[in-house]
Every structure is written in structure tokens, then in C-alpha cells.
Amino acid sequence: MSGFDWQFFVEVLIGGLLSGVMYSLVAIGFVLIYKTSGVLNFAQGAMLLFAALTFVSLVERGVPFALALIITFAVMVVIGIAIERVVLRPLTNRSPMTLFMATLGLSYILEGAAQLIWGTQVHGLDLGIDDVPFEVGGVLISQFDLFAAAIAAALVLFLSVFFRYTRVGLAFRAVADDQFAALAVGLRLPRIWATVWAVAGLVALVAGLLWGARLGVQFSLSLVVLKALPVLVLGGFDSIPGAIVGGLLIGATEKLAEVYIGEYFGGGTESWFAYVVALAFLLIRPSGIFGQKLVERV
Amino acid sequence: MTVATFEASAPFHIPRWLAPFVVLSFAYIAVPFIGTNYLFEAILLPFLALSLAGVGLNILTGYAGQVSLGSAAFLAVGAFAAYNFNLRIEGLPLIGSIILSGFVAAAIGIVFGLPSLRLKGFYLAVSTLAAQFFVQWALTKFSWFSNDSASGVIDAPSLSIAGIAFNGAVGRYIFSLTIVSLLTFFAYRLVSSQTGRNFIAVRDNETAARIIGVPVLKTKLIAFAISSFIIGVAGVLWAFTYLRTVEPAGFNLDRSFQILFIIILGGLASIRGAFFGAALLVVSPLILSRLGSFLFGDLFNSGVLDMSQRIVLGALIILFLILEPDGLVSLWDRIRKRSVARLNKRKHVGRAAQPTQ
Numbered sequence: 001m002s003g004f005d006w007q008f009f010v011e012v013l014i015g016g017l018l019s020g021v022m023y024s025l026v027a028i029g030f031v032l033i034y035k036t037s038g039v040l041n042f043a044q045g046a047m048l049l050f051a052a053l054t055f056v057s058l059v060e061r062g063v064p065f066a067l068a069l070i071i072t073f074a075v076m077v078v079i080g081i082a083i084e085r086v087v088l089r090p091l092t093n094r095s096p097m098t099l100f101m102a103t104l105g106l107s108y109i110l111e112g113a114a115q116l117i118w119g120t121q122v123h124g125l126d127l128g129i130d131d132v133p134f135e136v137g138g139v140l141i142s143q144f145d146l147f148a149a150a151i152a153a154a155l156v157l158f159l160s161v162f163f164r165y166t167r168v169g170l171a172f173r174a175v176a177d178d179q180f181a182a183l184a185v186g187l188r189l190p191r192i193w194a195t196v197w198a199v200a201g202l203v204a205l206v207a208g209l210l211w212g213a214r215l216g217v218q219f220s221l222s223l224v225v226l227k228a229l230p231v232l233v234l235g236g237f238d239s240i241p242g243a244i245v246g247g248l249l250i251g252a253t254e255k256l257a258e259v260y261i262g263e264y265f266g267g268g269t270e271s272w273f274a275y276v277v278a279l280a281f282l283l284i285r286p287s288g289i290f291g292q293k294l295v296e297r298v
Numbered sequence: 299m300t301v302a303t304f305e306a307s308a309p310f311h312i313p314r315w316l317a318p319f320v321v322l323s324f325a326y327i328a329v330p331f332i333g334t335n336y337l338f339e340a341i342l343l344p345f346l347a348l349s350l351a352g353v354g355l356n357i358l359t360g361y362a363g364q365v366s367l368g369s370a371a372f373l374a375v376g377a378f379a380a381y382n383f384n385l386r387i388e389g390l391p392l393i394g395s396i397i398l399s400g401f402v403a404a405a406i407g408i409v410f411g412l413p414s415l416r417l418k419g420f421y422l423a424v425s426t427l428a429a430q431f432f433v434q435w436a437l438t439k440f441s442w443f444s445n446d447s448a449s450g451v452i453d454a455p456s457l458s459i460a461g462i463a464f465n466g467a468v469g470r471y472i473f474s475l476t477i478v479s480l481l482t483f484f485a486y487r488l489v490s491s492q493t494g495r496n497f498i499a500v501r502d503n504e505t506a507a508r509i510i511g512v513p514v515l516k517t518k519l520i521a522f523a524i525s526s527f528i529i530g531v532a533g534v535l536w537a538f539t540y541l542r543t544v545e546p547a548g549f550n551l552d553r554s555f556q557i558l559f560i561i562i563l564g565g566l567a568s569i570r571g572a573f574f575g576a577a578l579l580v581v582s583p584l585i586l587s588r589l590g591s592f593l594f595g596d597l598f599n600s601g602v603l604d605m606s607q608r609i610v611l612g613a614l615i616i617l618f619l620i621l622e623p624d625g626l627v628s629l630w631d632r633i634r635k636r637s638v639a640r641l642n643k644r645k646h647v648g649r650a651a652q653p654t655q
Contacts, residue, residue, distance in 0.1 A: 040420045090620040097365055100420065101562055102619050104555060108612030116605040226431075226551070229424045237420060271435050275428035279413055282421060 011139045012259050013252055018145035020251020021152045022210060026228035027235065027243035028156065029203040034237045035176040036196045037088065038096050042103040045225025046110035047201060049217075051076055052208030053114045056123040056217045069205075076201030079110075084194040111222050122218040127209060148210045155206055156244065159199075168195060176238075230278035250274045325475055330468045338467035339540075345573075345580045346474040347536040352560040352572030353485050354528030359558070360567035361489055362521035363501025364414050364422060368429035369529055369557040371410075374549035375403045375433060376530025377537035378443050381452045385445060393459055396477070396534050403530025404523040406433070411522025415515050418504075430554055437546035444546075451545045454538040470539040477535060481528055485569050488524065497521055498567075529557075559611065563618055565625025574626035582614070583607050 026044065033041045051072055058068040087102055133140040163169035174182040175192050183189055208217075211224055231250050235242025257273050333342070355369050379402040383395035390398075410429040414422050437443050437450055444450040457464040457473055464473040488494050496517045499507035508514050537544040556579060564575025586607055590598035622629055 040423075087616055087620075094619075094623075096419065097423075098619055098623065100365075100423070101558070102616050104558070105612040105615030105619070108608045108615070110612075112605040112608030112612065116602065116609065120601055120605075226427070229427065233421055233424050269435075272428060272431035275425070275431060279425050279428055282413065282425070283416055 007139060009256075011141075012255050014139060014141055015145070016252035016255030017248050018142065018149055018251070019255065020231075020248040021145075021149040021244075022207075022214070022247075023224075023227050023231045023251055024244045024247025025148075025152045025155070025203070025207040025210065026224050027231040027247055028159070028240060029200045029207065030228060030232055031238060031240050031243050032159075032200050032203065033196055036172055037099075037175075037193050038179075039088070039099045039103060040096070040237065041200065042100060042225065043083075043107035043110055044200065044204060044228070045222040046107035046114070047076065047079070047204035048208040048211065048224065049219065049222035050079070050110050050114040050208075051201065051205040052125070052212035052217045052221055053118045053123070055205070055209060056125050056212065057118040060123065072205055073202060076205055077198040080197030080199075080201045081194045083197050084190060088193055088197075089190060107222065107225075111219070115219065120219065122216045123212075125209065125212040125217050127213045144214070148214075151206060151210060155203065156240065159240070168192075172196065227274065230274040233278040234281055250277060253277050322479060326472070330472065333468070333471070335467050338471050340584070341580055342471055343467075343474060343540040344536075345576050346471075346478045347532050347540050348557065348560060348580065349573045349576040350478045350481060350535060351529050351532035351557045352564060352576050353482055353569055354525045354532060355557050356561045356567065356569065356572050357485060357488070357497070357528065358521050358525035360561055360565075360571075361494060361501065362497035362518065362525075364411075364518060364521060365419075366426040366429075366525075367423055367551070367554055367558065368410065368426040368433075370549040370551065370553035371429040371433035372403045372407060372526045372529040373533030373536055373553065373557075374437055374546060375406050375526075376400065376533030377544055377549075378437055378452065378546075379403065379530070380534040380538065381455075382443065382445075384455050391459065392455070392457060396531060399534055400527040400531045403533070404527040407522045407526025407529075408519055411519055411526075414518045414522065427551075430551055434546050434549060437549075450547075451543060452537070454542045457538060474535050474539040477531065481531060482569060485528065489569065493517070493520060559615055561625075562615060563625055565627035568625065568627045571625050571627040574630065578614075578626060579611075582610065586610055 026048065029044045029047070030041055033039055033044075054075055055068050055072040058071060059065060063071065083106065087106060088099070091099055091102055133142050135141075163172060171182070171187050171192055172195075174185070174187060175189065179189065182192075207224075208221065211221055215221060227250075228247075231243060231246040233246075234249060235244070235246025254270055254273050254277075258269055261269075329342070351369060351373060354372075355366060359365050376399045379399035380395050383390060383398050384392065387395070406429070410426060413425040417425055441447070441450065444452045457470060459473075464470055489497070496507070496512045499510070499512050500514055500517050500521075504514055507517075533549075541548070560572060560575035560579055562575070563578050564573065565571030587598075587603050590603055590606065594602075618625060
């Protein structure tokens, strides 16, 4: 124990922050839907799997990259609209917990369907980025992680511009603010919900491609949803900045804990550490970092 | 909930003790004679364990309104605790280790129920996942729990109480049936007691409950404790009477969801509902696999079966939430009321008043 290895610490920290970005990416999909329709969409992970699996299977069948991207996006839009029609609309005005359970069912359907259509084997996904670490001031940084972070930043930028400067975005914010008022001024809720689910599909596609490139496209991809949940709890279910900050916090603490204190627990703490961090935090601030105070919705 | 109270004046009267009496005497006397080995091993034993787990979760989620996504953790705690009590305490009777393991599950339930004192709704639901992951990790990581066996697998001990062994399929069925019946009876009494009413008050309106003097925090922790106790014992049944060999990986998130699905399909806040839901959940995959191989032949292999089971289960959940939010129980009650009404009609043709309930 002669002196603390700062260089190694920084390396672990940066690695953690960058993987945190990947968590945020999944969490943003949740936040979009929760904000506008009050549904905690457990099926976000299944949508991610569905998107990634569809894309990979198309590419493997010789469809060009860009075209596959467009087709997959179209498929996700269709799924979003179908979900609004078949699941959400009949459940209008039911308790948020009922809607949550419906999305649990939805995730089973999507996971089953994705693998029934495209098979259960593991697909590799190459986005054309080398995963070679490069060195900045003696600290190794993964190129792929940096690329993922850039994509996430671009996505967040796109979403904020979309929400701030377009009419649809304005409508989204109105619905998120007050559903009844939005309905009263003539906004069409079903259409907005369908759009939100389609946008969440887009987020799922982006996250699915990045996670798929990292882990391989397979069933376990839909389990990244479990990584995003503590991020949401930490950041608040209805805040995009919260999702990002929460993701970074969880990513960093998780990696640092695994490296520095994991050995005392016999390792493998990643499966639950994020939840403990989120819980400890919640006991101090029950609505997360940026969440609205009102959490008494159930 | 019981038809008898509504139709006390109706001509065709069913006393409320009759249905459980008939079901139990059928289950104890007729089933052991007519049942095949397949019926016990593949249907009745998992059905009983899952039903009990459903009863436990229903107390927490259906009655007290605290959604838990970590039920499988308490199944695992129960199973592994009973295994260790049985292994390590010399001369402790089996029933003793089952009861003790229920208390261990209850204690763990209280620990993971603590967040419910500050969190509500989704935040609480997500925090119960902590139990799920932590327990599974601890059981896999520390081989002490499984007596240093490879990958945490434990084998069930021989089941015997007061010198009578319950090791055959029928014996294990009777063993399981007895425990499930006792705990279900207890659950019935509980939900109609003051504590049960406190659960419902906390579920329906926490603030109002607090105003009329319900100790909200204590009530929540009691709900977590009792629910975990019952789920823990269900875990013992799952491990000792049904599977006989279990590993921590068997108590994964899918199992937790399965138990949640049982109470959604069967009916929230209904003890009977857990049995209906468990029956549907145990039987439907078997029907689906028969039907699939009948319709599609070899095309319907195990992979396809697995996936279509997921799809069917998911679709069932959504369908029930939309069409029958109170679950199979309310469907059953409607059918029964209708047939009772029809019976009365036939018996008393010409009478003016029809019971409307």
C-alpha cells in the first residue's frame, strides 16, 4: 500500500463514466415514455433487443447498412403505433401499476417474437469502430466507449432540440405537463403517445446497436433494462438530465466499487451494487436527483 | 367475496364452508387414488408450491398494495434456509426447519421492506429488485449456503414427520397439500382480521389510513414479513417436494415475474385467485406444447415452444388486464352466479322475483 495509484483510479473512473453513458442511453427511452404517458415501460429492454436483432438479421441477409437502419426504424415505429392501439388505448385511465404490468407482458411478447422470428443464436454486430484503447496522458481510454458516448450526446442534443423547437415537441411537453389541459386545448393524445413510443423505439434502436456491438446481439440484451432501472431511480423517472447524471454516477461507482472493494465481497458485485447505491440515495432524497417531488401516483 | 353472504335469502343456498370442504376432501381422498405419477410430478406439486407463493405475494401486493418484483429471492431464502437448518442442527425435526426458514425469509423480507417506509409505487417496485439480485448473488457466491457443493446446487433431504416418510410422489403431494392448506387457512383468517383491514386501508389511501389511526409503517413491515414468511415456505415446498434439486439460478427474475403473473391472472386481493392463477400458469405451457406438436409436428421444437410460451404468457397478461382486471376469480364467480341463477330459475318457474346478484 505505498501510495495511491491515481493513474489507475482515473482509468477506472473514465471507464465507468463511459459505460454509464450506455446505461443513460437505455434510461432515456424510459424517461421519454414515463414523462408523456406516466407508464414505466419495462418493455424498453425488449424493444432494444427487438431492434438490434432485426437490424443484425437484415444485415446478415445482405441488406445494406443504411437501408437496414431505415427498415428497422420503420419496424419500430409500426410496433410503437401498435402498442398504443392494442395495449395503451384500452388501458386508458387505469392505474400506473396496471400499465406497468401490461408492459411486463409486452416485454414477454416482444422477446418471444424477436427470437421466434430471427432465432435464438448469438449474432456479432460490427459497427465498423475498432475497440482499440488509446492513451491520453498515460490513461487508457476505449475508442468504442468514446464513440458510444458521442452518439449518446448527439441523441440527447437531437431530443432536446426536437422538444424545444418543434411543434410536436411542444405538444409532448404540454402532455407531460398536464394531460387534461393538453386534451382540453385539442391535442390528440393517442397520436402523441404513438409518436412517443416511436421515438422510444428510435432510442431503443440506437441503444440496441451500441449494446449489441458490445455484448453481441442475443437474449441477454433485453436485460440491460435491469441496468437502467437503478439509473432511473437515482435520476428520477421523469428527467432526461437525471437519466444522464444517474447513468454516469451509477457507471462510475459500480466500476470503482468492483475494482476497489469488490474483492472483499468475493467479486461479482455488479449485479446488485447499482441498486444499493440507488437505494441508499433514495433514503435521503425519495424522488431522485432531478425527479419531481410528486411521486405519490400509485 | 363469497356468494353465500349475498344470496342468503336465495332459495339455492351454498354454505361457505362447503366449497373448501369439497375441494379438500377431493384433494386428500380421491386425487391420491386417481392421480398418475405425471399428474403429481408435473402438475400438482409445482401448482401447490406456486399457489402458496401466490398467496404470499397477494398479501403484500394485492392486499397491502406494495408491489414486489423480488418474490423469487424469498423462495430461494426459504429453500436454502430450510436446507441449512436441516443439515446443521442435529435432531431438529423437518417441520421445525420449515418453520424456522419461514422466519428467516420474514426477517430478510423486513430488511428489504424497509425502503417501503420512504418509497412508493415504481420506486419501491424497483427497489425490491435489489432483494432479487442480492440474494441470488449471495447464494451463488458463498458456498457455505449450499454446503460447498458445485455451483450452489442443493439436494432435498428425506421428508419425514414423526417417523412417517413422505418420499414418493403421492407422499410429497400430501405433505405439500397439508402445508399449503394450513397456510392458506391462516391467510384467509389474516385478511379478514384487523391486520388484514389495515393492509387494505394502507393500500387504498395511506393518508386516510394514518388519520384513522392505522400504524402505516408497522403495517407495511408486517405485510412484508408475513408475505415473505409464506413465500419462504413456498420456496421450501418448491425445492423439497417438487424439484428435489435446486440451484440459486433457478430463483431468477423470471420466477419472480411468474409469481406476479399468477396473482394478476388469478385476481389481485383474492386468496383463491392465487390458486386459479397458478393452475393456469402450470397447465397452459403443457397444453401449448401438446397443441403445438399436434398442429405443427416437428417444426414445433423446444426453442419454438419456449418462445411461443413467452408470447402466449405476455398476451394473456395484457388480455386479462384489459378484459378481466380482477382475474380468473371474478370470471369464475360470474359463471357460478349465472349457473346458480339458472338453477333457481328452473326450480322456481313462475316465481316473480329473481335474485339479481
